[in-house]
Amino acid sequence: MIQLQGITKFYAGSAGRVEALSGIDLKIDPGEIFGIIGRSGAGKSTLIRCINLLERPSEGHVLVAGRDLTVLDAAALRAARHEIGMIFQHFNLLSSRTVFDNVALPLELIGMTRSAIEERVTPLLDLVGLGDHRGRYPAQLSGGQKQRVGIARALASQPKVLLCDEATSALDPETTRSILALLRDINRRLGLTVVVITHEMQVIKDLCDRVAVLDGGRIIEQGDVFSVFTQPQMALTQTLIRDVIGHETPPGLLERLSQPHLADGAALRRLFFSGQSTDAPLISELSRRFSVDINILHGQIDEIRGRPFGSLLVLAKGEAAQLEAAWAWLAERDVRVEVAHVQ
The missing domain is CATH 3.30.70.260 (ACT domain)
Structure with a gap:
């Protein structure tokens, strides 16, 4: 479903070129939940934004469903992005719009009729457990409910891929568990390919099928989650999983x-x-x-x-x-x- 080939991203800094990503090669299969983990500054958010070309790679190719996004013109890229939904850490909801209207926004922007929007959005609100909150405003919602609105909005365009950029890091543990359960349910029901960026190994353990560990803009280890947890090869991976699997000595x-x-x-x-x-x-x-x-x-x-x-x-x-x-x-x-x- 997703192939990253030689993805490099650099920026011009005051002291010269700063390389955020360096030669990333990655293949994510259709329908799987793939996690990308690393410390702050590892390049995680840059990498996930390269998948939908919100950040254009300096070098390399991004293929989604067999199509190379890096060679598309502006109009074709906009169309391709309809198949890639994204949810964010801080929800990015419009405070002046209701739950229903926040979810409906991307459909309004492509000119869908109000009746068609109603037909699309109503079942999405039921899917994320907010069917009876459609008329409320973001200020009336909890953090978990706001993220559920963000998930429904990301699903409104019926994407094939869902990108999650630190989607639970602003939530308390109990709410995090409910959001992860929702993402698993969506993955199972809709067959979506889900890519998760996080700095929390517990999220990887509870949600993902496979994981890549990012450090200094490079993938240093990857594999199925069970193998990485039980046989970590790199020191950073061992550090990341230590709290989750009880290695800390009291x-x-x-x-x-x-x-x-x-x-x-x-x-x-x-x-x-x-x-x-x-x-x-x-x-x-x-x-x-x-x-x-x-x-x-x-x-x-x-x-x-x-x-x-x-x-x-x-x-x-x-x-x-x-x-x-x-x-x-x-x-x-x-x-x-x-x-x-x-x-």
């Missing part, structure tokens, strides 16, 4: 681990489980098989799309050879074992 535990009598002669390891290994009683079997004592200090089990994964921080005591054999035994059962550093 301060009280750090203090206890600093006591010599607790850590003396013990091996501190972090164990990463996924799939079937999450449900198997591996720790108890390991203790019996290798005559080692395992103290579980901290951990979390979670799931992505019904597939479980998790990690445990453990303190193990036993003969050195037995411990090494135990770690190798776990590795054979698809449990990744890492030396834990908690300082």
Whole structure:
């Protein structure tokens, strides 16, 4: 559905050329929800705006549904943008227009009749749960309701692609969950291809099928969400997912681990489980098989799309050879074992 080929974007700065994106190659399949994550300044918003050419790439090509947008003239590009909806962090609603009229605005601009607009907008308001709010104004709405208006407005032109630029970062956690559930429902019902820009890995975990990690205007890692969460390759990716999958060691535990009598002669390891290994009683079997004592200090089990994964921080005591054999035994059962550093 979307192909980015060699996308580079640079600006003229006071100290010379500033490169916001550098050689981005990306393929997003029809009907999937694709996430792009990175820290502030990584180039995320520039990248998503290149997809609909709100930002024109300095180099490279943008193909949507097989059509190269970068070679279209102004009229053809305007027509192509009708197939690409976009929702924003700060909603961008017109305060003087009702919910209905905000959603209707893009249809008015293309000259659609009032009866046709009514026929198009009414079911969209029902879809986003605002059917009984059509006559209200933005000032009368909560943040989540405003974003639902923004989503309905983006869907008014019946796009094939929906771009979401930090669409939940201005919302509280409970409202964020409801908006993500709505986006999943829209993706399933309408078959839309959804591209999500965010700095929150929880959004990626809860919503997306695949993810690309952006850093310094370059994609440093990408893959299906489960693989990226359970086997992150880059240090930045590991940092981004740390809060989501329970890698942060509580301060009280750090203090206890600093006591010599607790850590003396013990091996501190972090164990990463996924799939079937999450449900198997591996720790108890390991203790019996290798005559080692395992103290579980901290951990979390979670799931992505019904597939479980998790990690445990453990303190193990036993003969050195037995411990090494135990770690190798776990590795054979698809449990990744890492030396834990908690300082």
